[in-house]
Amino acid sequence: MNDRSHDPLAVTTVDTIEDVSGTYPGYRRVHARGLCFDATFTPSGEAAALTTAAHLQSAPTPVVVRFSNSNTNPTVHDGVRAGRGLAARFLLPDGTATDLVSVNVPVFFAATPGQFLEFLGALRKDPATGAPDPAKVRAYATAHPTAALALQEAGRMPIPVSYGTVRYWAVHAFVWVDPQGERRPVRYRWEPDTGLRELTEQEAADKDPEYLAEELVQRLADGPVGFTLHVQLGQEGDPTDDPTRPWPADRPEIVAGHLRITAPVADQEHWAAQVYDPTRITPGIELSDDPVLAFRSRAYAVSYERREASAGR
Numbered sequence: 001m002n003d004r005s006h007d008p009l010a011v012t013t014v015d016t017i018e019d020v021s022g023t024y025p026g027y028r029r030v031h032a033r034g035l036c037f038d039a040t041f042t043p044s045g046e047a048a049a050l051t052t053a054a055h056l057q058s059a060p061t062p063v064v065v066r067f068s069n070s071n072t073n074p075t076v077h078d079g080v081r082a083g084r085g086l087a088a089r090f091l092l093p094d095g096t097a098t099d100l101v102s103v104n105v106p107v108f109f110a111a112t113p114g115q116f117l118e119f120l121g122a123l124r125k126d127p128a129t130g131a132p133d134p135a136k137v138r139a140y141a142t143a144h145p146t147a148a149l150a151l152q153e154a155g156r157m158p159i160p161v162s163y164g165t166v167r168y169w170a171v172h173a174f175v176w177v178d179p180q181g182e183r184r185p186v187r188y189r190w191e192p193d194t195g196l197r198e199l200t201e202q203e204a205a206d207k208d209p210e211y212l213a214e215e216l217v218q219r220l221a222d223g224p225v226g227f228t229l230h231v232q233l234g235q236e237g238d239p240t241d242d243p244t245r246p247w248p249a250d251r252p253e254i255v256a257g258h259l260r261i262t263a264p265v266a267d268q269e270h271w272a273a274q275v276y277d278p279t280r281i282t283p284g285i286e287l288s289d290d291p292v293l294a295f296r297s298r299a300y301a302v303s304y305e306r307r308e309a310s311a312g313r
Contacts, residue, residue, distance in 0.1 A: 006305075009113055010298040014306065016120045021072035025310035029303040031085050033076075034068030035213040036271035037220075037264055041090060043257040047231065050184065051176035053284030055090045055098065056256055062091045064271050065261055067163040067216065070103070078212045079204030081157055086168040086190055086227075087276035088259065098282040102168035102190055104157055108243035109150045113295040119147070146244040158198035163216045164225040164261070165197035172278060173240040173288040185234035185288060187247060190259070193226035220263055227259040240288040275304050 017029045024032060041063050047056040055061040069076065070083025084104045089097050110116035122140040126133045141148045160166045170188035177183050199207070208214060219225060231254050234240065238247045265271050279287060279297040287293055 006302050007295075007298040009117070010295065010302045013113065013117055013120070013299050014302040016117060017072065020120055020123050020125070023310075024072065024074055026307060027072075027074050028307060030072055031068040031070050031083075032072055032074040033210070033213075034066045034085070034272065035216070035264060036268055037065045037067070037216075037261050039063040039065045039088070039259055039261040041088075041229075041257050041259050044255050046254040047176075047256040050178050050186075050233075050254075051284040052179055053098070053176070053282055054092050054094070055282070056284070059093070061093075063259065064089045064091070064265060064274075065259070066271065066274075066276060067212070069212070075209070077205075077209045079159055079199070079201070079207050079209075081155075081159055083154070083157070084160065084163065084166050084168070084212075086163070086166075089274070089276060090282075092282060096282060097280065098285065099276045099278060099280040100170055100188060101276050101278040102170045102188065104160075104166050104168055105150055105153045106169045106171070106189075107150045107153070107246055108171050108292060109147050109154075110292065111144065111146060111242045111244045112291050113299075115144055115147070116292065116295075118143075144244075146242065149246070150244060158196070159201065159204045160212070161197040161199055161215070162194075162219060162225075163212050164219060164227075165192050165194050167191055167196060168227075170278065171243050172290045172293040173234065173238075173243075174281070175240075175286040175288055177284050177286060183286070185238060185240045187232040187234070189230045189232070190227040191230055193228070217264060220261065225261045227261075229256045229259065230254070231256045241290050243290055243292050273308075275300050 014029055040060050042060045043056050066087040068085040086102050088100045091097055109119050119140055122136040123132045141151055168190040173185045173187055175183050176186050233252045239245045277297050277300055
């Protein structure tokens with residue numbers, strides 16, 4: 001498939017990411033550096049009455065987890081303040097899979113794909129400073145006030161001790177379908193068993209450039225690393241079409257299960273090449289009306305094609 005056959009906005013978005021952040025052959029356009037791990041998800045049973053999704057019933061499900069840094073440049077030091085990702089692929093009993101993709105900010109930077117393209121434009125580096133022009137970022141936030149929360153969260157995100165000491169949000173709303181066919185909106189969050197732990201900038205600067213992956217491999221030598229999956233249950237009127245807007249903090253939550261990460265996968269090349277797509281869902285889960293959620297799959301397709309082509313595959 002050629003880029004010309006893709007959604008034009010997706011092509012333009014990936015073009016702009018490359019223009020803003022550079023192009024690195026063989027790597028993803030974002031979250032370029034990562035490492036994959038074997039894991040098991042054990043449901044708590046609390047979700048079984050709310051969704052028919054197979055991995056949220058009673059039996060444990062094997063999972064492949066990819067931890068990553070958000071930067072396009074795969075050589076950026078792990079010790080900078082930046083996005084981190086936890087992408088989980090649940091390997092379901094019928095041979096299919098479903099993905100849950102999450103990052104270390106609770107909301108997104110744009111409410112629509114078009115706004116995201118505007119945001120990328122605001123991040124273009126000033127030739128004089130080599131950094132984005134703060135005035136352009138402020139102008140974007142003024143034009144789109146709900147994006148301010150994500151910008152604030154990005155500015156104060158911690159530098160983690162470990163990939164295993166970070167809180168990750170799936171950002172978008174999804175819809176659960178229960179055994180009676182009733183639907184309710186939900187949002188997902190991973191909470192680390194260890195609690196949140198972070199480094200000072202000086203401590204991070206003294207670490208190896210790829211310390212996060214190295215640290216997690218060493219940590220796993222002493223035992224599994226765990227996360228609990230928290231699910232916020234939306235109510236009527238809660239926005240499902242805007243990933244920049246959080247739901248009220250008093251919405252009820254359940255703990256849907258526990259993720260137990262055990263070791264790096266044996267075939268890193270295979271799993272690193274996969275596309276972890278939040279629109280890869282399974283019966284019992286539906287996509288919400290969030291336009292950014294639907295768009296991500298189209299943008300990923302463009303990125304994946306270019307990644308494969310540049311790697312000679």
